Amino acid sequence: MTAFPVSDRTSSLRIAPGPVDLGSIDTDAAPGYDGNKTTGAEDLIAMGPELADLQERLWADGKAEGKRNILLVLQGMDTSGKGGTLRSTVGLVDPQGVRITSFKAPTEEERAHDFLWRITNALPPVGVIGVFDRSHYEDVLIARVRSFAEPDEIERRYGAINAWEADLAANGTTIIKCMLHISAEEQKQRLLDRLEDPAKHWKFNPGDLDERAEWPAYREAYEIAIERTNTEVAPWHVIPADKKWYRNLAIGTLLLDALKSLDLDWPKADFDVAVEKQRLADEKPL
Amino acid sequence: MTAFPVSDRTSSLRIAPGPVDLGSIDTDAAPGYDGNKTTGAEDLIAMGPELADLQERLWADGKAEGKRNILLVLQGMDTSGKGGTLRSTVGLVDPQGVRITSFKAPTEEERAHDFLWRITNALPPVGVIGVFDRSHYEDVLIARVRSFAEPDEIERRYGAINAWEADLAANGTTIIKCMLHISAEEQKQRLLDRLEDPAKHWKFNPGDLDERAEWPAYREAYEIAIERTNTEVAPWHVIPADKKWYRNLAIGTLLLDALKSLDLDWPKADFDVAVEKQRLADEKPL
Numbered sequence: 205m206t207a208f209p210v211s212d213r214t215s216s217l218r219i220a221p222g223p224v225d226l227g228s229i230d231t232d233a234a235p236g237y238d239g240n241k242t243t244g245a246e247d248l249i250a251m252g253p254e255l256a257d258l259q260e261r262l263w264a265d266g267k268a269e270g271k272r273n274i275l276l277v278l279q280g281m282d283t284s285g286k287g288g289t290l291r292s293t294v295g296l297v298d299p300q301g302v303r304i305t306s307f308k309a310p311t312e313e314e315r316a317h318d319f320l321w322r323i324t325n326a327l328p329p330v331g332v333i334g335v336f337d338r339s340h341y342e343d344v345l346i347a348r349v350r351s352f353a354e355p356d357e358i359e360r361r362y363g364a365i366n367a368w369e370a371d372l373a374a375n376g377t378t379i380i381k382c383m384l385h386i387s388a389e390e391q392k393q394r395l396l397d398r399l400e401d402p403a404k405h406w407k408f409n410p411g412d413l414d415e416r417a418e419w420p421a422y423r424e425a426y427e428i429a430i431e432r433t434n435t436e437v438a439p440w441h442v443i444p445a446d447k448k449w450y451r452n453l454a455i456g457t458l459l460l461d462a463l464k465s466l467d468l469d470w471p472k473a474d475f476d477v478a479v480e481k482q483r484l485a486d487e488k489p490l
Numbered sequence: 491m492t493a494f495p496v497s498d499r500t501s502s503l504r505i506a507p508g509p510v511d512l513g514s515i516d517t518d519a520a521p522g523y524d525g526n527k528t529t530g531a532e533d534l535i536a537m538g539p540e541l542a543d544l545q546e547r548l549w550a551d552g553k554a555e556g557k558r559n560i561l562l563v564l565q566g567m568d569t570s571g572k573g574g575t576l577r578s579t580v581g582l583v584d585p586q587g588v589r590i591t592s593f594k595a596p597t598e599e600e601r602a603h604d605f606l607w608r609i610t611n612a613l614p615p616v617g618v619i620g621v622f623d624r625s626h627y628e629d630v631l632i633a634r635v636r637s638f639a640e641p642d643e644i645e646r647r648y649g650a651i652n653a654w655e656a657d658l659a660a661n662g663t664t665i666i667k668c669m670l671h672i673s674a675e676e677q678k679q680r681l682l683d684r685l686e687d688p689a690k691h692w693k694f695n696p697g698d699l700d701e702r703a704e705w706p707a708y709r710e711a712y713e714i715a716i717e718r719t720n721t722e723v724a725p726w727h728v729i730p731a732d733k734k735w736y737r738n739l740a741i742g743t744l745l746l747d748a749l750k751s752l753d754l755d756w757p758k759a760d761f762d763v764a765v766e767k768q769r770l771a772d773e774k775p776l
Contacts, residue, residue, distance in 0.1 A: 230726070264692040264693075268692055271750065274624075274658050286585075287584075287586060290584070290585060290586055291584045291585070291586070293585070294585050295581065295585055298573075298576070298577045298581070299576060299577070299580050299581055299585045299588055299590060300573060300576055300577070300590050300592065302585055303586060304586050325559065337586070349661070357730055362539075375717035388776045392770060392773075395770060396767070396770060399763055399766055399767050399770070402756055402759075403756045404754060405757065405758070405763065406550040406553055406554055406757040406759075408759070408761070410761050410766055410769075413766065413769050413770065413773075416776075417773070417776075419776040420776060441587055470689045470691065470692060471691065471692040472691070473688075473691035473692075473694070475694070475695075475696050477685055477691065478686055480694070480696055480699065481682070483696075483699050484678060484681060484682060484685070484699065487678075487699075487702075487703070490674045490702075490703075490705040490706060
């Protein structure tokens with residue numbers, strides 16, 4: 205095992221308060237990790253049993269009227285690997301204990317509400333790991349780049365997000381916010397790969413290239429959004445994501461750290477164990 | 491690979507039309523499979539890549555306006571392993587493509603509707619594998635054993651279920667109905683195991699023993715329900731489930747067979763691939 209400990213992970217991926225310069229963060233790096241592609245994949249798989257055990261404790265805690273849950277927010281440009289991360293890391297725990305929501309363009313009903321309405325509806329119950337594939341951050345990212353909302357409204361949203369996330373955290377939710385950070389060159393290669401492979405054509409949409417053309421505007425929108433919403437209770441992590449194996453290992457480690465930090469014991473029995481054993485011992489033939 | 495082919499699986503697990511005698515089905519058997527616990531676990535894992543590939547085809551088909559999906563219904567007495575099956579088999583495919591619903595006692599709102607209302611609400615969208623951990627069958631099982639509904643109403647429900655499932659199937663859903671079949675002795679052992687292990691106390695509820703005391707009534711309710719709803723488009727399978735590894739392998743095989751039977755190709759591109767490649771080649775520096 206060469207997986208990095210909590211402190212190294214935190215110091216290398218967590219974004220410091222203040223202005224954010226994504227250009228200074230190497231998309232092809234593997235901060236805090238000495239291994240390579242092979243060991244990275246092995247180390248992620250090796251986390252599986254502990255992840256599964258801790259997830260079951262969280263689930264059990266929820267059944268026993270605990271109030272804890274986890275919300276993993278994944279943001280990133282097209283092809284940055286939000287879906288692949290889900291398969292590789294979230295796939296390591298019991299699917300019953302996970303609730304995944306992929307946010308698309310809002311429906312008419314959703315647009316008739318505040319932007320946080322549909323997000324709130326998708327929150328995980330207690331005991332569950334919620335995963336957002338895109339999120340309320342689209343409402344300050346694409347909404348800013350494409351002028352889907354007035355500048356005043358975008359401005360209001362940063363504060364609204366911080367208040368909403370603070371409330372979540374105060375209610376027992378551990379929030380993990382991650383931006384999957386790829387280079388424009390890496391995206392180009394991944395889009396070309398999709399075009400080359402008929403089994404991947406369904407993943408491609410010509411509109412993806414229109415979004416790609418706005419790369420600098422998206423970078424700026426991300427930098428502002430991260431700076432404005434990088435709070436103590438809901439900090440941002442930027443994950444170098446050109447290396448898929450590193451991206452998966454990093455997200456897996458963040459999830460593991462979050463679960464560990466809950467320090468959950470198995471719930472105590474709310475019945476008399478000896479009495480129940482005796483009932484079974486004494487039962488009449490069925 | 492010693493996994494059993496479709497025809498063997500069908501003939502050994504699928505229940506023939508007519509009266510059902512669960513007592514004649516050995517809960518500890520491994521019908522259609524020559525291997526053992528070790529090979530069974532290996533064969534299930536070996537199915538993973540094909541399951542994942544076929545599930546992705548189903549998902550892609552749904553994105554391309556296909557109408558297909560799968561509904562896996564898991565029924566069985568407490569401790570029969572509905573949850574364990576989910577972890578072991580459904581955990582082999584992309585969690586984004588799966589929608590799991592665990593049905594508990596209906597809420598007040600649910601009770602204010604027909605019994606199929608909450609079930610319909612939980613149906614998977616196109617492209618998705620839906621899994622029901624318990625289902626509408628509780629409304630003819632516990633409802634019959636515990637007299638939660640009048641006999642006339644229970645009687646009505648068998649027909650209502652058949653009509654509802656026929657409609658689902660006609661609309662593109664492949665329905666796989668499985669009863670996880672354990673012996674009363676095996677359940678006793680599993681309940682004792684839960685009582686022995688403090689890490690499993692949260693799974694135990696004294697009410698479980700009250701339900702267990704009704705074992706013969708549940709068996710009869712299952713036999714009637716299976717006979718009355720064992721239709722061509724939504725047939726029942728009874729899975730010997732004392733051996734956990736066999737149970738998992740059998741359900742995995744049923745899921746694989748269902749996915750194979752859809753015979754799905756990757757969706758054709760609805761855009762001009764050459765044009766999009768040229769757009770990427772011609773793009774201005776970002």
